[in-house]
C-alpha cells in the first residue's frame with residue numbers, strides 16, 4: 001500500500017502541492033488527473049525521491065518510509081518509473097534499455113531473462129523492437145519501451161507519468177490492453193498513472209483523483225473489482 | 237619549408253596531439269557525467285607533470301634503478317590523480333552540480349588559480365625538465381631526422397591504450413554503462429538504480445587520472461613552468477569544442493588537428509603558433525556550432 005500523508009511541496013518558493021493525502025491499496029490502479037501545471041509530475045517525482053517536500057509530510061510504501069530511502073534504491077524495492085518525457089538511453093538498444101535497471105541492481109542474468117519474458121508477454125509490441133537502437137524509436141514506440149522498462153523492476157509499485165500523451169488511437173488502445181494484461185499478470189501491483197485527459201484512461205483505474213492547483217480531490221471510484229477507497233484531502 | 241622541417245613538424249605535432257588527447261579525454265568524460273567544464277583540469281595536468289618530474293629527480297638522487305623511470309611516470313599519475321580528483325569532486329564539484337554554467341566556470345577557474353599558486357609555492361618558477369626517461373628509450377632515424385622513440389612511439393601507444401581502454405570500460409562493463417546512462421539523463425539513470433554520487437566521483441577520478449597522466453607523460457619532453465596548465469586547458473577546450481562534447485573518437489582527430497597545426501605554425505608563422513587552437517576552433521564553430529562530430533540532436537560518450 002502506498003500512503004501519501006500531508007505531502008506539501010514548494011518549488012522556488014511557490015507552493016506546488018498542498019497537503020496531499022491519499023492511500024492506494026495494493027492491487028489497485030489509481031489515476032491522477034489534472035491540467036498542465038497541476039503538479040502531477042511533481043507528485044511522482046516526490047514519490048521517486050527527486051523533489052524535497054515539507055518535513056511534516058510522508059510517503060510510505062508498505063510501511064516503509066520512503067523519505068529514508070535514497071532515490072537510487074527505489075528499483076531494489078520493486079518501484080518502477082516511467083518518466084513523462086519518455087527518456088530512453090539512445091546509445092543502447094531497446095533490449096539493453098529494458099535490462100538496464102535489472103543490471104544496475106545486479107539481478108542474476110537468469111532472473112532478468114525470466115523478467116524479460118514476463119514483460120514481453122504483457123507488452124508484446126516490444127518484441128520486434130528489441131534489437132533496435134533506442135535512438136530510432138518513434139515517440140509512441142518509446143512510450144511502450146518506457147512502460148516495459150518500468151515493469152522490469154516494478155513489482156510492487158509502478159509510476160507512469162502521462163503515458164497516453166501523444167499516442168495515436170491505435171497505440172493508445174495497445175497501451176490500454178497492455179495495462180489490462182499487467183493488472184492480470186501482477187494482481188498485487190500498485191499502479192499510479194497521471195493523465196491530463198481522463199477519457200483516455202477508459203476503465204483502467206479503480207480510483208481516480210483530480211489534482212487541481214496542487215490540491216487533490218476524489219473524482220470517483222473505478223468500476224472493476226480492483227477498487228479501493230481513497231482517503232483524499234478536501235480541496236481548498 | 238624543407239622536407240626535414242616537414243617531418244619534424246609532423247612528429248612534434250603528433251606527439252603533442254597524443255598528450256593533448258589524453259587530457260581532453262578526461263575533460264570531456266567529466267563534462268559528460270557532471271555537466272561541468274572543469275577549468276581546474278589544467279592544474280591536474282600541471283601537478284601530474286611536476287610530481288612526475290620530482291619522482292624522476294628522486295630516482296637519480298637516490299641512485300635507484302633507471303628501470304623505474306617509466307613506472308614513476310604512471311605512479312605519479314596514479315598517486316596524484318585520484319587524490320586531487322577526490323578532493324576536488326567532494327570539496328567543490330558536487331556542490332555546484334546543476335548550478336548556472338557561469339558560476340561553475342568561475343568556481344573551477346578559482347580552483348585553478350589557487351592550484352596554480354600552490355604549484356609556485358611547491359615547485360617555484362624555474363623550469364623543470366627531467367628527460368631521463370626519454371633518453372632511456374633512445375632515438376630512431378626517420379628519413380634523415382633523428383627523433384625520440386619516447387615521443388614517436390611511447391606517447392601515441394599510451395594514448396591509444398587510454399582511448400580503447402576507456403571505450404571498453406564504457407561499453408562493455410556494467411559500471412561503464414551506468415556512466416553512459418548518467419551522461420544522457422542523470423535523474424532517469426538514478427530512477428533506474430544508478431548511484432549518481434558514486435558514479436560521478438568515480439568518473440571524476442578517472443577523468444582526473446587522465447589529466448595527471450597527460451602531465452606526467454609530458455614531463456620528459458616539455459619544460460614545466462608556471463602557465464603550462466593554462467595552456468593545456470585552453471587547447472583541451474578547443475579539442476572538445478571542435479570534436480563536439482562527449483565525442484571520444486572525434487577528440488582524437490581534433491587533437492591531431494590542433495597538435496599538427498600548432499607545430500607547423502611554430503615553423504612557418506611562429507608569431508601565430510599560440511593562437512592556432514583559437515583560430516581553428518572559431519573556424520570550425522562558424523561552420524558547425526555543435527562540433528565536427530556531434531551526433532545529430534543527442535549527446536553521447
Ligand SMILES: Nc1ncnc2c1ncn2[C@@H]1O[C@H](COP(=O)(O)OP(=O)(O)OP(=O)(O)O)[C@@H](O)[C@H]1O
Pocket residue numbers: 011012016034035036037038039040041042043084196
Ligand atoms: N523545476 C521547476 N522550477 C520551477 N517551477 C517548477 C519546476 N518544476 C515544476 N514547476 C512548477 O510546478 C507546477 C507543477 O508542475 P508539474 O510539472 O508537476 O505539473 P504537471 O501536472 O506534471 O504538468 P504537465 O501536465 O504539463 O506535465 C507548475 O506550475 C510548474 O511551473
Ligand SMILES: [Mg+2]
Pocket residue numbers: 040041042084161162
Ligand atoms: Mg507533468
